[in-house]
Amino acid sequence: MPTGWTPPGPVQPAGPTKRRAVLYEHMFVESIDSRGGSGAARGQARESLALLAERTRPVSSSQTRLLPVLPPLVGLFPDGSLRRGSTVVVSGPDRNTGGDISVALALLAAASEAGSWCALVGMAGLGAVAAHDVGIDLARLAVVPRPGAAWAEVTAALLDGVDLVVLCPPFSPRPAMARRLVARARERRSVLVVVPGRSGWPEHPDVRLRVSDIHWDGVGTGEGYLHGRRMTVTATGRRSATRPRHHHLWVPSTTGAVAEVTVASPTSPTTQP
Amino acid sequence: MNRLLVVRCPELLDEDEGGAVLRSFVDVIDAVEVYCPWVTTVRSGICSLPARGPARYFGGEDSLVRQVVDATSDITAVEVGVADGLFAAVLAARSGLVVPAGGTPDFLAPFPVDVLGHPELTELLTRLGIGSLGDFAALPESHVLGRFGADGVLCHMVAGGRSGELGELRQPVAGRRIDELRSGGRRGGAGRHGTTAGESGFWGEVSDADARAGRALAAVQDLIGPDAVVTARLQGGRGPAQRARFVTWNAQGGLEDSTLEAPWPGQIPPPAPAVVHPTPLLAELADAGGQPVSVSGRGLLTGAPARLSVEKGPWTTVTAWAGPWPSDERWWSRSRRRSARMQAVTATEAYLLLVERGRWWVEATYG
Numbered sequence: 240m241p242t243g244w245t246p247p248g249p250v251q252p253a254g255p256t257k258r259r260a261v262l263y264e265h266m267f268v269e270s271i272d273s274r275g276g277s278g279a280a281r282g283q284a285r286e287s288l289a290l291l292a293e294r295t296r297p298v299s300s301s302q303t304r305l306l307p308v309l310p311p312l313v314g315l316f317p318d319g320s321l322r323r324g325s326t327v328v329v330s331g332p333d334r335n336t337g338g339d340i341s342v343a344l345a346l347l348a349a350a351s352e353a354g355s356w357c358a359l360v361g362m363a364g365l366g367a368v369a370a371h372d373v374g375i376d377l378a379r380l381a382v383v384p385r386p387g388a389a390w391a392e393v394t395a396a397l398l399d400g401v402d403l404v405v406l407c408p409p410f411s412p413r414p415a416m417a418r419r420l421v422a423r424a425r426e427r428r429s430v431l432v433v434v435p436g437r438s439g440w441p442e443h444p445d446v447r448l449r450v451s452d453i454h455w456d457g458v459g460t461g462e463g464y465l466h467g468r469r470m471t472v473t474a475t476g477r478r479s480a481t482r483p484r485h486h487h488l489w490v491p492s493t494t495g496a497v498a499e500v501t502v503a504s505p506t507s508p509t510t511q512p
Numbered sequence: 513m514n515r516l517l518v519v520r521c522p523e524l525l526d527e528d529e530g531g532a533v534l535r536s537f538v539d540v541i542d543a544v545e546v547y548c549p550w551v552t553t554v555r556s557g558i559c560s561l562p563a564r565g566p567a568r569y570f571g572g573e574d575s576l577v578r579q580v581v582d583a584t585s586d587i588t589a590v591e592v593g594v595a596d597g598l599f600a601a602v603l604a605a606r607s608g609l610v611v612p613a614g615g616t617p618d619f620l621a622p623f624p625v626d627v628l629g630h631p632e633l634t635e636l637l638t639r640l641g642i643g644s645l646g647d648f649a650a651l652p653e654s655h656v657l658g659r660f661g662a663d664g665v666l667c668h669m670v671a672g673g674r675s676g677e678l679g680e681l682r683q684p685v686a687g688r689r690i691d692e693l694r695s696g697g698r699r700g701g702a703g704r705h706g707t708t709a710g711e712s713g714f715w716g717e718v719s720d721a722d723a724r725a726g727r728a729l730a731a732v733q734d735l736i737g738p739d740a741v742v743t744a745r746l747q748g749g750r751g752p753a754q755r756a757r758f759v760t761w762n763a764q765g766g767l768e769d770s771t772l773e774a775p776w777p778g779q780i781p782p783p784a785p786a787v788v789h790p791t792p793l794l795a796e797l798a799d800a801g802g803q804p805v806s807v808s809g810r811g812l813l814t815g816a817p818a819r820l821s822v823e824k825g826p827w828t829t830v831t832a833w834a835g836p837w838p839s840d841e842r843w844w845s846r847s848r849r850r851s852a853r854m855q856a857v858t859a860t861e862a863y864l865l866l867v868e869r870g871r872w873w874v875e876a877t878y879g
Contacts, residue, residue, distance in 0.1 A: 336879070341878070341879050354721060355721065356722070356724075356725035358728075363789075364790050365788070366752060366785045367745075367755070367788075368752060368755050368756060368782075369784040369785060370744070370786075372782060377746065378743070379725070380744065381725070381742075384740075384790075386736060386740070387736065389736050393732050396728055396732050399727075399731070400728025400731075401724075401728050402721070457834070458832040459832055461813070461834060461835065462834065463834050464834050465783065465857070468783075491783035491784075493782065493783065495782045495784055
């Protein structure tokens with residue numbers, strides 16, 4: 240369950256994080272409900288409209304500031320979305336892998352659905368079915384499985400024209416090289432998602448997502464199938480580094496989608512939309 | 513399935529050293545593009561375009577075929593046909609036919625099975641007394657999977673006119689060379705033609721984002737080679753590796769439907785693994801006493817899995833597992849496999865394991 244984190248930015252609606260997760264879907268309901276309400280509520284409605292305007296512009300245009308994320312992931316980001324030009328690092332528990340690739344793929348889904356192109360660099364063996372099931376449009380997903388020694392150049396070239404680039408670096412890059420890629424993303428207004436695995440990443444990203452407390456449901460001693468994976472995703476970042484945000488998510492859920500773990504059904508993965 | 517018009521140039525099927533063949537074929541593509549901006553190069557000498565929109569615009573499919581023939585026959589000998597799906601449309605072009613919508617299964621039925629281009633499968637079918645695509649298509653799909661494996665099912669779907677794609681039909685490298693010959697600033701895949709601008713809705717529009725991405729991907733291809741950039745297509749299959757196909761990205765590829773949803777017997781239920789290893793990783797599975805665990809002839813584990821090691825790495829504790837589920841695939845092929853699958857969970861990861869001849873492999877990781 241989300242903690243009581245309050246978004247710091249001026250464009251954020253007031254109120255608990257939980258409501259922000261469903262803000263976009265129920266935007267009009269919210270504004271009608273708050274009609275004639277308190278000044279704060281009217282302010283919130285206004286903010287909602289501003290966000291709506293941001294989101295209804297074609298995502299493919301590089302003029303938009305934000306790229307959407309799936310509703311269960313909204314609370315992980317200070318803007319409730321991926322900010323163009325930013326870098327996100329996704330890592331598994333401790334120095335292990337596990338959950339990191341699934342979370343990185345989930346980050347692409349909403350933007351992909353809205354028309355953005357995505358690219359994966361250095362991931363030999365994408366599970367295309369998983370990518371499809373989480374909501375990525377495979378027609379707009381380019382994969383460079385084996386970039387070899389040119390992985391940084393390839394990543395830079397992709398950041399020129401692809402909205403979201405996921406990089407699995409083969410080893411920990413020198414700080415100067417990492418800084419160049421971060422600067423390229425900022426300059427080209429793309430989003431760089433780094434999945435360092437065991438390689439590490441020398442730069443502080445705008446947002447760091449760390450997976451922990453993984454639990455798979457559905458299996459025991461031979462019976463059943465893997466049904467879904469509960470995990471905690473902790474978001475830290477430059478602008479709110481002192482307040483880590485913990486989110487309990489199904490990644491993947493029984494359908495391969497992403498869902499919030501609700502208090503009412505802590506052991507059942509049937510809460511996805 | 514897409515209604516496709518195929519132009520086949522029998523004299524341009526084999527590339528020559530000087531490149532004259534490809535240059536003539538480029539002239540053919542340029543002439544065809546007047547009728548539709550989404551011309552896809554299938555291989556040297558064969559290109560396709562979606563027929564539905566242009567046919568509406570140019571007075572029906574027969575009229576469209578006549579106009580395409582008129583526009584190209586000065587360049588080289590051409591054969592033009594229309595059918596549902598690429599496989600049938602290529603055969604229709606060879607016969608110079610417009611196969612009516614929905615008539616593709618009947619059209620395909622009399623062709624011999626060797627047109628599928630799978631000699632092993634042809635040999636086996638012939639031995640079973642199955643000589644035509646129609647006879648093959650009449651076999652129930654469940655039998656086909658059991659006897660001929662996943663490749664056999666793909667061929668079976670094509671034979672029955674339920675799918676038009678066989679991997680062997682396309683030669684993406686030729687497509688790339690042709691793109692290079694024609695590049696002249698339109699690499700981004702944006703086919704813009706005055707004659708069709710007002711009708712872009714028929715063929716789908718190329719957005720600004722598509723054009724930008726196309727340029728970035730072409731730059732990556734220049735950097736490390738055309739085959740380094742791929743896109744994924746889904747297809748039917750039992751294991752995760754069989755359910756996806758990666759094809760070389762091609763600016764001319766257009767926005768073809770990338771998914772094929774077909775129920776598949778024996779599939780492991782979702783969620784699907786995020787990483788499917790191109791080459792399975794060697795694994796060892798042991799019980800609490802350190803004894804190797806294997807699967808008996810009756811499909812049962814010989815011990816309770818307690819520890820797993822991947823690629824000779826450190827042992828990790830197996831906290832839960834599911835399976836094994838026997839799977840006996842492709843027995844007819846030389847790469848015949850009698851195997852079983854199992855899911856194993858450790859503290860941080862979950863794996864899809866495959867056991868074959870007593871040896872364990874990590875086929876996929878849930879990542």
